Amino acid sequence: MxxxxxxxxxxxxxxxxxxxxxxxxxxxIRIGKANTEMLDDITVESSNNQVPFYHLSSIEVINSNTILIKPWEKKNLSLIEKSIIKSKIGIIPINNGKFIKLVIPSLxxxxxxxxxxxxxxxxxxxxxxxxxxxxxxxxxxxxxxxxxxxxxxxxxxxxxxxxxxxxxxxxxxxxxxxxxxxx
Structure with missing residues (x-):
């Protein structure tokens, strides 16, 4: 010993x-405030690999209840959107064709x-x-x-x-x- x-x-x-x-x-834990850490475990299938989507985009908190995700390549936009939906974080992504906006509802x-x-x-x-x-x-x-x-x-x-x-x-x-x- x-x-x-x-x-x-x-x-x-x-x-x-x-x-x-x-x-x-x-x-x-989602508490009604925008927090990029809530997205850390979400992955996207890219080139037959699962990669964190923050490897494919920039993520920023634009106010206390909104996160903006800007893919570096437009082809990844729908992949990221689908991954967020599948993740069951309870937030519906808003895709405008250029970026994805996540609005975190109040609890x-x-x-x-x-x-x-x-x-x-x-x-x-x-x-x-x-x-x-x-x-x-x-x-x-x-x-x-x-x-x-x-x-x-x-x-x-x-x-x-x-x-x-x-x-x-x-x-x-x-x-x-x-x-x-x-x-």
């Missing part, structure tokens, strides 16, 4: 991945509550992942060390790291909910 510093570094690297993943997931109170519930489920999954890392490392510690004091110190350090990352994720959750509830 590694020494305590290497162990904690390894644990924190794994927990950082979960934190990053959660942060990435909630950044894509209803009911929709805001649904989004918060979804965010809560994502939070719980992230916390479970963090606790699973803690469990795995506690099991490793139990197998590797026979000295009770050392074992307890390592387990306590793992617990503190887990608590730290759960606090970070909960803070992200709280901030996102404030943003969602802001009208």
């Amino acid at each position: 590694k020494n305590n510093n290497l162990l904690l570094k390894e644990i924190k690297e794994k927990m950082n991945k979960i934190l990053y993943y959660y942060k990435n997931k909630i950044s894509k 209803t109170e009911e929709r805001r509550k649904e989004i918060i519930k979804t965010n809560k489920r994502k939070l719980e999954k992230a916390k479970i992942s963090l606790r699973n890392i803690r469990k795995d490392y506690n099991n490793k510690i139990m197998k590797e060390f026979s000295e009770k004091d050392l074992m307890e110190k390592y387990k306590n350090d793992v617990h503190e790291a887990t608590k730290e990352y759960i606090d970070k994720i909960e803070k992200l959750f709280e901030n996102k909910n404030k943003e969602i509830l802001k009208i």
Whole structure:
């Protein structure tokens, strides 16, 4: 087994991945404001490959609820439009033959509550992942060390790291909910 510093570094690297993943997931939650990140996962079939459509166009936020997509080649306009429709982001693209405009509708109170519930489920999954890392490392510690004091110190350090990352994720959750509830 590694020494305590290497162990904690390894644990924190794994927990950082979960934190990053959660942060990435909630950044894509549509809250009634234009945000290009909501389009990051949309791909277009081009030359028998799936490519992110931002490789084929420029994307800009032109006001708080409108995104403008300008393809570099006109032939990609309909491909991008179809990809947005297929993506199920809940926004109908407006194609004027030169560019695509996405108008993000304002959220209803009911929709805001649904989004918060979804965010809560994502939070719980992230916390479970963090606790699973803690469990795995506690099991490793139990197998590797026979000295009770050392074992307890390592387990306590793992617990503190887990608590730290759960606090970070909960803070992200709280901030996102404030943003969602802001009208």
